[in-house]
Amino acid sequence: MGKTTRRAFLGGLGVAAGGTALYTTMRMMGDVPASEYKGPVKLDGNPNGAKVLVLGAGLAGMVAALELRSAGYEVEILEYREKAGGRCWTLRGGDTYTELGGAKQNVSFADGNYFNPGPWRIPYDHHGVIDYCQRLGVQLEPFIQKNFNAYLHTSQGFDGTPKRYREISADYRGQISELLAKAVNQGRLDDLVTADDRDILIESLRATGILNDELTYEMSMATSRYRGFGKLPGAGFEGAPDASEPIDLSPLLQSKIWARLAEPDMIDHQTPMFQPVGGMDMIAQALAREVGDLTRYNSKVLSLQQDEEQVTVTYEDTLTGEKASTTADWCVCTIPFSILGQIDHNLSSGLSQAIDGVWYRSSAKWGLEFNRRFWEEDEGIYGGISYTDLPIDLISYPSGDMFSKGPGVLLGGYVWRDDLAYEFTAMQPDERIKWALEYGSRIHPQYLEEYKSGVSVAWHKVPWVLGCFGIWRDKERDYANAVDIDNRVVCAGEHVSYLGAWMEGAVLSAVDAVSRLHDKVING
Amino acid sequence: MGKTTRRAFLGGLGVAAGGTALYTTMRMMGDVPASEYKGPVKLDGNPNGAKVLVLGAGLAGMVAALELRSAGYEVEILEYREKAGGRCWTLRGGDTYTELGGAKQNVSFADGNYFNPGPWRIPYDHHGVIDYCQRLGVQLEPFIQKNFNAYLHTSQGFDGTPKRYREISADYRGQISELLAKAVNQGRLDDLVTADDRDILIESLRATGILNDELTYEMSMATSRYRGFGKLPGAGFEGAPDASEPIDLSPLLQSKIWARLAEPDMIDHQTPMFQPVGGMDMIAQALAREVGDLTRYNSKVLSLQQDEEQVTVTYEDTLTGEKASTTADWCVCTIPFSILGQIDHNLSSGLSQAIDGVWYRSSAKWGLEFNRRFWEEDEGIYGGISYTDLPIDLISYPSGDMFSKGPGVLLGGYVWRDDLAYEFTAMQPDERIKWALEYGSRIHPQYLEEYKSGVSVAWHKVPWVLGCFGIWRDKERDYANAVDIDNRVVCAGEHVSYLGAWMEGAVLSAVDAVSRLHDKVING
The missing domain is CATH 3.50.50.60 (FAD/NAD(P)-binding domain)
Structure with a gap:
């Protein structure tokens, strides 16, 4: 890619010397980083004791x-x-929380473990929060949002077996690219794509979709480098990897497992994200x-x-x-x-x-502690999020203290769709936890053996806010x-x-x- | 997405109670995590003093x-x-390095800053390295590989102005999805896509490509949520965000800026990756x-x-x-x-x-120290990699000590294509650094004002290996x-x-x- 030849390289060197000032000017004019936060606020003038x-x-x-x-x-x-x-809130072992209605939960997490019932991640472009963290000495660490090794799970296909994000991501892109590349190659889109663009479109689909010379997305070492190998490369006599078999387009489509594919690519979910070391309330x-x-x-x-x-x-x-x-x-x-x-x-x-x-949207969240970090130890999932169409919506694995032994706390669900949130809000904490374990165990059967303790926060029952966040009827x-x-x-x-x-x-x-x-x- | 109705939800609850054992069995059989590393090796039997x-x-x-x-x-x-x-090697302030030919470099980085000339990142599925790190107490932290806010840069388009990864990623996917969705919708692919799949394919392209009801990828709040806003959402009277304008398909294609789009999605580049805190040689x-x-x-x-x-x-x-x-x-x-x-x-x-x-592939790398982390402060780039078709190939921003003030060291290039690597290997260190600064300044004009010091390692000149890594002529x-x-x-x-x-x-x-x-x- 980017086939800079020796000639171009040397030519580039020659041109470059005089070109820098131009580039500087262009860049300064063209791409000023966007942020609505202008740095520490300056309030000049004496308020005279107001x-x-x-x-x-x-x-x-x-x-x-x-x-x-x-x-x-x-x-x-x-x-x-x-x-x-307020909602910038972290629950740790020894904390208690009493929700509206009187149900009281005693949190018994191990030392160092925690659960953020409210905000839990900071996008890279939230410059205000980041600036206050810097000014106040709040240490930030990466929050892993996108994890190619976490799962996409749907109850509508694959017998309910979760798939790795990497498999679905590579296969969907590959199958789509194959369809389009072949259609273009056969001249079916000649009225939509100019002759100038046609070949380069096919070339780009081959490169990004990992298609072979016949423009097919197939089982191969090349596609396995994206979707994951059948057997990982290693060493010794049997060190050669095995390819893995892509999923066909039809089951990909029919299962609707593509529904959450774009979610980690939203601006406020894009890698990298951050969290305070030790819990969100470090900011508070x-x-x-x-x-x-x-x-x-x-x-x-x-x-x-x-x-x-x-x-x-x-x-x-x-x-x-x-x-x-x-x-x-x-x-x-x-x-x-x-x-x-x-x-x-x-x-x-x-x-x-x-x-x-x-009005205030409801939402329910769970912090579930397990005896060990089976998601890391058994499944190689270090932080990140698995998405599911089950009512828990997602499972998020802790980005802090990764690789540590002993109990770990994951986010057992984050429900904000009103129909589902109301269902959970109507339950008592014990019942909410029971269902989170039931649903979660369909993705991680280790839930059943390793569960230690849990806490659940239904935001309509949080006395000091009565909801999760504000929604405008007529903004x-x-x-x-x-x-x-x-x-x-x-x-x-x-x-x-x-x-x-x-x-x-x-x-x-x-x-x-x-x-x-x-x-x-x-x-x- | 995942339209579980109240009925389905309650139905799910009912079914779930008896279903767990089945799911457990299925999961255990179906998706054993792949790793060629079987855990700590056990060498039983007495070697009798061999x-x-x-x-x-x-x-x-x-x-x-x-x-x-x-x-x-x-x-x-x-x-x-x-x-x-060996190659698991970190250079810090006070270190010296003499390459083949006798050129000696004195590293003058500030305390805590470092450069890894060799390996610099650990994929999540490198279970052997991770296990030894755990056993030996080497602390790992996330290495940010994919950064949606870093740049894709090509000298073949956009007047050489770098684009954010998020812009190109969203626009390429959107434009491609529009083409395919419209073609399918117009019945042009009816011989390739079954009637059953047709509507759901269009639905999936709309969801993943962020198309409007007319199946067009257009300037909107919806697409800006992926490619980035023109003006970020904020607060106050002027808090509403502005949409940003997508790039048309033709300039996307002609610029070849898509060439590196898939690179962060390769199995050994997939998020999350890791690095030892403080430098790769912590493992050594x-x-x-x-x-x-x-x-x-x-x-x-x-x-x-x-x-x-x-x-x-x-x-x-x-x-x-x-x-x-x-x-x-x-x-x-x-x-x-x-x-x-x-x-x-x-x-x-x-x-x-x-x-x-x-034979051993050559490669050249640069560790460049700047007076401040302008990539963070000016451009909101926290870790990750910008890709370019210039001879430096990429710029990688440090994942350690993010948000810190004072000098920072970035990877100013990682060249391994032989034609380019040989060019750089033939140069003296000072000259290599000069060109890395020249090329890098086309992406970050701050280079020119903020440069402090640098070190460059050309692997064919590293005395103890004479190359970067082995390539088999006939494996x-x-x-x-x-x-x-x-x-x-x-x-x-x-x-x-x-x-x-x-x-x-x-x-x-x-x-x-x-x-x-x-x-x-x-x-x-």
């Missing part, structure tokens, strides 16, 4: 508090929970180290009122039941709209309509009202962004909200 | 020595270099901790002779010039055939023919002769395997060789 009350010590609230205090504001945070983080803990001294925990907001002078918030201490009030000049409200809609407030009708217009109508500063109150959080469900949405929203709030304070 | 001389303290030699000593042999290792590892160092006490360094083998009684090796101390001899009952020879062929030996004619029949004729125990001598190394160039080949070959040697010692 006070901001921040509601919620999730990522949005803590980022807002951090930046506002840096800019000279007096800041107070009220947080419903006993600790910071790092922010709490900065603004924890501003935070009143165990404080349930009952009322949010504003007038021309100030904002007044009444809250209840969830440990003592005592009620109290606090006031401020301004308020950054990061309470999820699912909760805010139930709080007594006098926000404008436009913002109120926006609040009522956002065009309501979004600007939700973003706008409503007299003395500005809302922030993943729900007030175009990155719903992502921590990046919370961070960008907070940075944007405090920037506009500060501008209003300084410039009126 | 002595084995191991030539070469690379991975093959050290693995052989480790296992033979464990089995009760007396083991002696002779190594040409001043340290262990770990093995040397085990068998360093058996090793005589700075010992150049001059002669290898065997008779009915013993093996006799004459060597020269490269520091003093003194010659000496040592004897043993058996010999494991891991000296590359490129060197062994120049040594005085009395090996059989079959083995001699094999030795002469393996069918010679391989068994190379594998077979030649009276008292057995050869091992990547060259005596079907995993040429890979450390796994060296490890599997060593394990295989000592197993057969031990069997001969015990059973005759």
Whole structure:
């Protein structure tokens, strides 16, 4: 490929000397990396002791508090929970979690093992989250999203036997390429493809689809180098590899196993992704180290009122039941709209309509601990995700502490399709876990022998959010009202962004909200 | 995708209870993970004080020595270099390297930075290497091979402007899918695709190619979710993303930018891959901790002779010039055939023919240090590889210490096509580096301002191997002769395997060789 001959190579050397300045200019003009995060926010100008009350010590609230205090504001945070983080949340051995309805789960994972019920991965282009991690010393490590050795599984074909991603990926591409290459070669698409493009199209299909000289995708060492060998290459007398047999087009199609093929290629799932070492709440803990001294925990907001002078918030201490009030000049409200809609407030009708217009998707997740990492030891699956059409939707293998011995925790399912999520949300935790084990064992029979303990979080039952993330009924109508500063109150959080469900949405929203709030304070 | 209805879901639950045993059986029978490495080798039986001389303290030699000593042999290792590892080699600040011809390079990288001139990544299915890393406590971390945000670059199109992998990957797949879907939809392939498959083929092309209802791949939010947005989604009033414009089929084809599209999907490049934390020679160092006490360094083998009684090796101390001899009952020879062929030996004619029949591919690599990780800071590229049709072939960004400030070292090129490698091998190190900077700056103009220092290794000039890895002229004729125990001598190394160039080949070959040697010692 790229057949640079000796002549071209030397010619390239000759041309290159004078060409660099041109290339530099071109590149600088052409391909500026896209990011809506512009680096650390700068809030210039003295707020003269103005006070901001921040509601919620999730990522949005803590980022807002951090930046506002840096800019000279007096800041107070009220947080419903006993600790910071909100949905940026990690469960470890010794933790307990009580869901709506009263079911309490005691987490008994081994030391070092954890489960992130909320966000669990950071795309490479979430520059805001990455920047705060860098500034706050949160160590990131690769999160393996795409794993060619993990499974695609469908109950509609192959007798329910999972296939390796690499097999389906190579075979689907190969079979499709063969069809198109032959059609083009036979002149059937001459009205669609120019004569100039025709041969090179065939050449490209041969190269990317791994077709032979007859444009066929066949059992061979060449195709086995992509789909996997029947017997791996080795050493010794019997070291030669065996080819493996591709799957025909028809069973590939009929099984619908192609349905999830493109999923790892979505922009927010693309390799590489990242995670904090030790659990997602390392981000929350790092922010709490900065603004924890501003935070009143165990404080349930009952009322949010504003007038021309100030904002007044009444809250209840969830440990003592005592009620109290606090006031401020301004308020950054990061309470999820699912909760805010139930709080007594006098926000404008436009913002109120926006609040009522956002509903929260449910979702269920499982953290399942097994006696050993059988997915690594037995199946050579190091991190990554297996996709299935079973109700658990996927199984994700831990990207941390790979190659370690002893118990491991995998994500036993991540359900967000409403019909399925509601089914699981309606169950008690034990029952949810029972079904996750049942379904998972169809992909990994080791489940049955190796299961140790588990925890399940159904997001409609999480008391402090009552859902997983916000969905807009009519974003065009309501979004600007939700973003706008409503007299003395500005809302922030993943729900007030175009990155719903992502921590990046919370961070960008907070940075944007405090920037506009500060501008209003300084410039009126 | 996977439209499990409530009915099917509940039905599934009902069926599942009794189905588990069946699934277990099926899985156990159907999909045993393939690996030619069977776990730690067991050499049972007492060798009664037999002595084995191991030539070469690379991975093959050290693995052989480790296992033979464990089995009760007396083991002696002779190594040409001043340290262990062979091609499993890492250069760091303070190291010097003198190539054939006398050019000496002083490496001045900052603390913690390194460059692996030889092997630099471990595929997930190289179970032998992974197992030794686990047993010897070598910490592995993900090596990012595939990076959707890295570049595909061709000098044949787009005015030489690099494109993100995600753009080309999504657009090529989309354009191809559109062509095929429309052709199928218009009935042009009815003789090739059954009526049963026709609609589902179109459905699959729409899903994997991201086609609209008219089966067109077009500029849209949907396609931007794969190829990347024009403006990323964010927060605030201007938070909505902009779509990006796909590249038409014709320029995609004519530029040949598709040439490297499939490369990250090859079995030994598939995500996830791994590397030792801190440099590849951590594996060599770990093995040397085990068998360093058996090793005589700075010992150049001059002669290898065997008779009915013993093996006799004459060597020269490269520091003093003194010659000496040592004897043993058996010999494991891991000296590359490129060197062994120049040594005085009395090996059989079959083995001699094999030795002469393996030539060594050249290759050139560069480790380039820059003042800052501009690829991360400016371009959002965290690890991974950019491919180019320029003579440097690729640029690989470090997977270690990502997000760190200060100088970073990238792999500035990895050339193994003979015509190009010879060009570079013929140059002095300074000149090689000059060209790597020139070519690299066409992809990253920051090269020109940020370059700090560099080192270049041309493998034909590496004194202890005179090439990068072995290539067989006639493997069918010679391989068994190379594998077979030649009276008292057995050869091992990547060259005596079907995993040429890979450390796994060296490890599997060593394990295989000592197993057969031990069997001969015990059973005759």
